[in-house]
Amino acid sequence: MGLFDTLRFGARALSIKSMSTASREAIESRQHRRLEHLLRHAKEHSPYLAEKYAGIDCDDFQLSDLPTSNKQEVMEHFDDWLTVDDVTQSEVEEFLEDQGNLGKLFKDKYVLGHTSGSSGQALLLVKSPLDFELLFALQAARGHAESLDLKELLVRFTEPVRLAAVTLKPGFYPSGSAFQYMPESVRQFIEVLQLSLNDENLGAQLAEFKPTHLTTYASILHELARDIEAGELDLGGQLEQVVNISEKLLAGPRERYKKLFDAPIFDDYGMGECLFLTAACQTTGGMHVNADWAIVEVVDDDNQPVPDGQPGTKVLITNLVNRIQPFIRYEVNDIVVMASEPCECASNMPLIARIDGRSSEMLYALEDGQPEPLHPSVVEQAVGHSGVAREYQIVQEEPGKLHIRIEPLEASVDLDEVRAAMAEQLEDNGTRGLEYTIETVDRLQPEEDGSKFQRIICKVDPQ
Numbered sequence: 001m002g003l004f005d006t007l008r009f010g011a012r013a014l015s016i017k018s019m020s021t022a023s024r025e026a027i028e029s030r031q032h033r034r035l036e037h038l039l040r041h042a043k044e045h046s047p048y049l050a051e052k053y054a055g056i057d058c059d060d061f062q063l064s065d066l067p068t069s070n071k072q073e074v075m076e077h078f079d080d081w082l083t084v085d086d087v088t089q090s091e092v093e094e095f096l097e098d099q100g101n102l103g104k105l106f107k108d109k110y111v112l113g114h115t116s117g118s119s120g121q122a123l124l125l126v127k128s129p130l131d132f133e134l135l136f137a138l139q140a141a142r143g144h145a146e147s148l149d150l151k152e153l154l155v156r157f158t159e160p161v162r163l164a165a166v167t168l169k170p171g172f173y174p175s176g177s178a179f180q181y182m183p184e185s186v187r188q189f190i191e192v193l194q195l196s197l198n199d200e201n202l203g204a205q206l207a208e209f210k211p212t213h214l215t216t217y218a219s220i221l222h223e224l225a226r227d228i229e230a231g232e233l234d235l236g237g238q239l240e241q242v243v244n245i246s247e248k249l250l251a252g253p254r255e256r257y258k259k260l261f262d263a264p265i266f267d268d269y270g271m272g273e274c275l276f277l278t279a280a281c282q283t284t285g286g287m288h289v290n291a292d293w294a295i296v297e298v299v300d301d302d303n304q305p306v307p308d309g310q311p312g313t314k315v316l317i318t319n320l321v322n323r324i325q326p327f328i329r330y331e332v333n334d335i336v337v338m339a340s341e342p343c344e345c346a347s348n349m350p351l352i353a354r355i356d357g358r359s360s361e362m363l364y365a366l367e368d369g370q371p372e373p374l375h376p377s378v379v380e381q382a383v384g385h386s387g388v389a390r391e392y393q394i395v396q397e398e399p400g401k402l403h404i405r406i407e408p409l410e411a412s413v414d415l416d417e418v419r420a421a422m423a424e425q426l427e428d429n430g431t432r433g434l435e436y437t438i439e440t441v442d443r444l445q446p447e448e449d450g451s452k453f454q455r456i457i458c459k460v461d462p463q
Contacts, residue, residue, distance in 0.1 A: 009137060009185040017141035019292050020279075020347045027348060030292050034320040035063065035328075042326040045083035049326060063295065063329070068303055068316055070331040071115075071123050082126060082325055084110075092124050096172050103180035105129065110324070111181050113172045115272040116452065125174075125272050126325045129181060134321055135276045136186045138290055142279035142347075143243070143268065160191045162238075164211035166220050168446055169196050174272035175217075175246055197223065197446065203233045210236030214261070215268075218247040219446050219453040221257060222390055222407075226443075228260055239263035243280065245270070247453065248355065250380075252387035252409045269336075269355060273327045274319040278352060283345035287352040293320050296350065297329070298336050309340030313359045333359045335375075361456045366400030366433035371462045376455070378429050379404065382421035388413045391444040396458045402436040407444045415440070 019027070040058045042049040056065060074081055078089040087110060095106050096114060106112045111132065113125040167176045179194045193209045195202055197220050206224075214235075216224075221244065227233035242257070242265045249257075249265070258265055266280030269287045277294050278287035289296045295318035298306045306312040315336050316329040335358065339351035356377045363379070364371040376394060383392045383406060390409040396402050406413055415438050426434060446453040 013137045013141045016137055020142055020349055024348050027291050038320055041323050048077040048080035066329050068329045068331055113177050116173045131321055132181045133183045138276045160189055161213050162211045163190050163192050163213040165194045166216040167196055203227055207234055210238050212238050212240045215243045218244050218249040225260055243268050253390050274317050288347050288349035291349050298338055308338040311335045311337045311356055335359055363396050364399040364460045365431050371399040378425050382425045393444050394456050396460055399460055400433050404438045405441045408440055413440050
């Protein structure tokens, strides 16, 4: 490890940058070639996947020929799913129980982690350190406001990016652990300060660091913004960009924070199964799929493709890099909308226009005395898109009744206007049988235990 590895990382980042402007045909060709290699490796080295894909000819198949997979299936067959024979589920669980192992390699060669489990059972993850070199190379090449070229690379070699990554708490969950496994080859270009929301003197540490880049959650951006608004925090005026991860930032605070932080704010869509799934589009505010390294399929309940511009009920994710724990057409219950028009920027990678939450996050109206599913986006159209809310929260304890809490972005909110917008949205959606109360609160924030902020709290069992 040394200068050679640092230069190799820089050269790789430049190569990755150039691929984003390749033709769609070239991108799809490289994607399919990597899928072929992944599939062949999975069949040869995973006992379970050898059986799952037994009827697939690795030299002659379409993506749609491959069966889907899901978290429950991976966990039920964990040991036989892996393509290595020196890792077992019990060993992974034991390793992850010790927080002192954070940042360490298991058996000196594997990165272990788990998903947050916010949608139910946590998924255990097994990766190679090389996955993280690719993650940071993709971010350097495609995820920054400054376009990467040789000149910019040389500048960063002598003046590294100062990246502050503020997460909810330390841990083995994806966004909390990724920076713990940053390869040494990357550190010449990126100086990282990793903090947690509940760290003592969080603001003072950020002010001293003077970040050029900030990566964090929407709920933490709210905390930092409140401190800046109160005159209690000065980040140094050197921010070049802010990247929001894991949580949705509403339109009102997004526009306000661009001015407050004096930097553009981008979104990044990823997950433990594929951290490097997208890179922010600097032109549209959407997210480009890193389609040479991953595949996103927006589908309906029957796994049939949904037209661009329309929301699906889930996505199928294929990680073309992880050969230790293959994820091929892996179901994730996110509601994603692909852009229906070509992107205005130079990238030819597919563009995600927006993410509307999770299909598992449902509210319930009452229709003829029976619970009728209602997606929270209907409420967000009235509350979140009005620009009046910094944050909101919906609590439902019985079908047909909602309680909506709003933290105002400004000093106050005209609740009559919000109620009128709610009534209009519900009428447009054809929703009846729904009563709601709305109140303003001083602050909405994550729980003190470090868990994510819950925008939707539904205690209704539709059965």
